[in-house]
Amino acid sequence: MPGRPISLQLGSCASSSPEGMNNTLNSSSLAPDLTISPTVTWVYFSVTFLAMVTCILGMAGNSMVIWLLSFRVQRSPFCVYVLNLAVADLLFLLCMASMIGLETRPLLTANTSIRVYEGMRRIKYFAYTASLSLLTAISTQRCLSVLFPIWYKCHRPQRLSSVVCGALWALALLMNFLASFFCVRFWHPSENQCFQVDMVLSSLILGIFMPVMILSSTILLIQVRKSTLLWRRRPRRLFVVILASVLVFLTCSLPLGIYWFLLYWVGGLPKVVSLLYICLSRFSSCLSSSANPVIYFLVGSQKSHRLQESLGAVLRRALRDEPELEGREIPSVCTNDEI
Known part of the structure; x- marks a missing residue:
């Protein structure tokens, strides 16, 4: 009957807040019951379906990029970054698809599903951190290559890209390990500790990497625009790729990070508003990881x-x-100065 509220089992749309997390861990299902209208129910299932389709297509696209960069394309310093970014995006999409599958149709027992769901959520957080840090490193290195071209060509360490990627993966793993450790340690005394630890680490990540990414991308955009007008050249395809990737990330994936701050600082949000925002931000983050x-x-x-x-x-x-000069094409080259 139209207008009659119905009960719906929801996943991470409720479990990201402290209250939702507590209810999730203490219940026999993956999420508490929320009473919402049929219209909101239809929107939820539609967005969830789009997110799952986007995850599948994104996993296929990133898998293709990983395969090509591993066996078909000679690796330049930038190709190393792209390879690691594709791995992080693939891991994020795999975790997101697994979480959606557990929300809509749990295939395991209740306790096992909750543990698997929490594990996927932690790995997704790890992949999100790695993707953000790698994209920041990409834009920063390109900015340095434009501002200091002589240093970049002559004095840049040969293995800089591989070292930076390894360090960023280790940093993301360390941050995720600390969050999981404190969450387990303070699980029984205060279940809100999990959310508070996640908030602190998320603040550090977004507060450091995000301003650096925005600043370096802005400088890169200005320099590319100036060189295009001055030398009548097309912007380098590599710079276009970086700027487009950063723009898509800031537009689509950043709302997922902002959602944590919104839940923490703005209390008393209506359940429907919180539900729709997290579902839309989840879809947009899947879109961001699938767009590269x-x-x-x-x-x-x-x-x-x-x-x-x-x-x-x-x-x-x-x-x-x-x-590239205007109206000309240069043969495709991906230099092999770093393996």
Whole structure:
């Protein structure tokens, strides 16, 4: 009957807040019962379906990028970053798809499903942190290459990209380990400790990496615009890839991080508002992690040969670092100065 509220089992849409997390861990299902209208129910299932489809397509695209960069494309310093970013995005999408599957149709017993769900949520947080830090490193290194071109070409350490990627993975793992450790340690005395620890670590991550990413991307955009107007050259495809990836991340994936602050500082939000926001932010974060392979294809492909080139050739062209003169094409090169 229209207008009659119904009861619906929801997943992480409620469990991200302290109260929702407590109810989730103390109940026999993955989430508490929320009484919402049929319209909100329809929106929830529609957005959840779109998020699952986006996860599947994104996993396929990132898997293709990983395979091409591992076996088909010679690795440049930037290719190393892209490879690690694709791995982080693939891991994030895999965890998100698993969480959605457990929310809609748990395949395990209640206690086991809750443990698996919490494990997927922790790994998703780890992948999100790694993706954010890697994207920040990409934009920062490109900014340095524009501001200090002589140093970048002559004095940059040869293994800088691999070392930075390893350090960022280790940092993301350490942050996630500390969050999990304190959450388990303070589980029984105060279940709100889990959320408070996550808030502290999220504040550090967003407070450090986000301003650096925005500043370096802004400088890069200004420099690219100036060189384009001065030398009448097309912007390097590599710079277009970086700026597009950062823009998509800030537009789509950042709301997921803001959601934690919104729940922590703004109390008493209506359940419907909180539900719709977390579902939409979850879909947008899936879209962000799935967008990079599409960006590589659109930037690297030529209009006249868009459907005739191999994916390896398109990816090589998208990741090359040579400038292009107006109306000319330079052969695709991805230098092998770092393996």
